Amino acid sequence: MRPAHSLPPAAEPGAPAPARSDAATLRRLFPYLWAYKWRVLAALLFMVGAKLANVSVPVLLKHLVDAMTLQPGDPRALLVVPAALLVGYGLLRFSTSLFTELRELVFARATEGAARRISLEVFRHLHGLSLRFHLERQTGGMTRDIERGSQAVHSLISYSLYSIVPTLIELVLVLGILGVRFDWWFVAITGSALVVYIGFTVWVTEWRTQFRRSMNELGAKAQSRAVDSLLNYETVKYFNNEGFEARRYDEQLERYRRAAVRSQTTLSLLNTGQQMLIALSLVAMLWRATQGVVDGRMTLGDLVMVNAFMIQLYIPLNFLGVLYREIKQSLVDLEKMFALLEREREVADAPGARPLRHPDGDVQFDDVHFAYEPARPILRGLSFTIPAGRTVAVVGPSGAGKSTLARLLYRFYDVDPASAGTGGGAIRIGGQDIRDVTQHSLRAAIGIVPQDTVLFNDTIGYNIAYGRPDASPAEVEAAARAARIHAFIAATPKGYDTTVGERGLKLSGGEKQRVAIARTLLKNPPILIFDEATSALDSANERAIQAELASAARGKTTLVIAHRLSTVVDAHEILVLDAGQVVERGTHAELLSRGGVYARMWSLQQNERLPEAAPATLAASQDGAAQPA
Structure with a gap:
């Protein structure tokens, strides 16, 4: 049994600080x-x-x-x-x-x-x-x-x-x-x-x-x-x-x-x-x-x-x-x-924490339990593995715990310790429990395109280069081209020096999302997380960017969190999450043939949209990728 490294619970942020003389x-x-x-x-x-x-x-x-x-x-x-x-x-x-x-x-x-x-x-x-x-x-x-x-x-x-x-x-x-x-x-x-x-x-x-x-x-x-x-x-x-x-x-x-x-x-x-x-x-x-x-x-x-x-x-x-x-x-x-x-860190490096040795290894969720509040569990004994260089997609209804997976993988929160009465478990990368490695090395190995993109009140160039601050202007432009936003930037009077406003409010949702994609492509880490990465894009741009994301994900360990099932049909494995547990798993074709939860979700989404050509998907060019049914 792995010893817990968790610190005592931090004081509530809204609670008054203890009096000091x-x-x-x-x-x-x-x-x-x-x-x-x-x-x-x-x-x-x-x-x-x-x-x-x-x-x-x-x-x-x-x-x-x-x-x-x-x-x-x-x-x-x-x-x-x-x-x-x-x-x-x-x-x-x-x-x-x-x-x-x-x-x-x-x-x-x-x-x-x-x-x-x-x-x-x-x-x-x-x-x-x-x-x-x-x-x-x-x-x-x-x-x-x-x-x-x-x-x-x-x-x-x-x-x-x-x-x-x-x-x-x-x-x-x-x-x-x-x-x-x-x-x-x-x-x-x-x-x-x-x-x-x-x-x-x-x-x-x-x-x-x-x-x-x-x-x-x-x-x-x-x-x-x-x-x-x-x-x-x-x-x-x-x-x-x-x-x-x-x-x-x-x-x-x-x-x-x-x-x-x-x-x-x-x-x-x-x-x-x-x-x-x-x-x-x-x-x-x-x-x-x-x-x-x-x-x-x-x-x-x-x-x-x-x-x-x-x-x-x-x-x-x-x-x-x-x-x-x-x-x-x-x-x-x-x-x-x-x-x-002096406020204690809820998530801190363990004593003697070492750098992540194999960031390109398997990502394993092993019997993971987690709750933001003890009375409302989010994940209930979740177990799955993302093989190195492969793509695993997680789908399911809102509130099922999909985005929580990304937060736990980044160690924004720690998996609940067994002593908390909510179970336990571990998340491992290349066999190392992420609670035993330094947070800096862990987060350096992961790149994410979040669903809700928040930008700094600075220039577009600064926000893209934030993925790798030492990148050259040519590399920033290449990332912008891959994210299909270079043409938009070039058309603005100030180009890459255009300011995006508070939290990026001067840009549309799709433009902000493409900046986030460019930022992650520039970082180029071995582990990728796409959390509804194209949710704010129109269908034409989505298909084009899906192809770029598929290229970026080649050879990388990728977790895709999606609501639109059409974006994950070529994932090596699809997990259907409900109430913090995996209720179905398999490839797109296997899940459709079973006629279960995934098949019903697929049928419902197909009825809600006009027939379209199948978009390029993340794992299309990866070895061993399944072909869409």
Whole structure:
């Protein structure tokens, strides 16, 4: 019995991520920044230098004022022009700005580098997540989370390293100067005021975080609703539901508006309380300093210095509520992005997975059980083999599990493990269980023409070359000719540089399908899957392209999933699938002679269409191919 390599079930895509503490989020971010540790240390040194220069400005200003404090008519006034102090004052002011800019210049590479690494990891990880996740996700909300998370790296570093930490350094320096030069009442007043101020700010900000979070969630929902509606533009038009979509969007905008008003109201409350505390503390400090001047314990320069210190401290603290809120929000946004990064992959390479050794070998489905949801099994013990270089077609009613075969072969999902209570089984290529090989080597060996073709919003040439990005223009054109789309491309003003629009909507269904065929022909893998590959084509083009597909399939292991039976009459074996099980199998002639399910399907389809010449079929030129009856 083969050991299961399946990971524990992934969390539901729509489920909220488990709560993470702010400290845990910061620890998660730290390695990305510490990769630039020398820049981090240099930035910290420049930051300390900037604060030392900034704190020295009021001290120098005190000496400047004291030097100029002379009685009118004093003959020393002509001699007391403190040129050195004035120059020093200017140099300190300049040094503060210089060190600040040097800090930002040195640390910019670390900030941008960390943001780039995190964004790239999330992007790669999202491509590694299962198809189930991508089918259930909301594109608008997820892209908003990624965008906010990337911006959160910049905001978190900017607000903490450039605002909070420098203010704390300056606070320590100022309290030290006040305690050394004057009595400890100044330290007590300043310290008490700051403790009350910070406590009030944190308490109110924590309280109003719920309103901010609600506003962001409602904003994300409105964004998702708008993106979903715009992605389904044609459907909206088909059913004349522009007004309905606008009302649904407006409902979300109205909820967002109410949440935004609540958030702004609480912000005004916070700002008012902060200003009151600042005013009270400034009055207390200046009263103490004024009393000191009157008593002769302090000079006018000391009064000016204390006032300058208070202004320098309270200007950044005035924004503490905003900074704290933005830091908290940045941590929340970063947590959401890290939650995406840490979402477990439902389908992952097994430990020690090796490349696929024999991609041109047999493809075997061995007692395969599978269900997207446990309560609704799709495949029930399915077994069949596609011999190397041969074509096997699978037909049957909608919902029988035909397209699931392609998804399992690509390992978008794994065959259900026996422990899941839905059976088990295996899919093998060249004798290797595909769960034991790397996904990259597996998918490199398979090419597919899907029934529903989705193209990139780029040029036709780019979409065809996507099958093999290193292909030359001549090879791209050859693939387009084989797919019978070169003439259409050549007739457009921009040729292969013609853009196809969002999801390829500028092309017709048949044109998109021919681009998909050209893309797969260009890839030229040993295993081919044709999932209703010509369903969007007219009969004339279908017959022509069937001949090209037959040529492309020569010598390759091919799985054909079809609804139109006329396209599979020359397959080496035809499987009739119903409710996840094979109910009939054989060649076209054998199945007709039995008069069973396949024969009834054939008769029904022949009665629905005008008599036509039999189209060229996939296996017509393969060795040992059966001839149509």
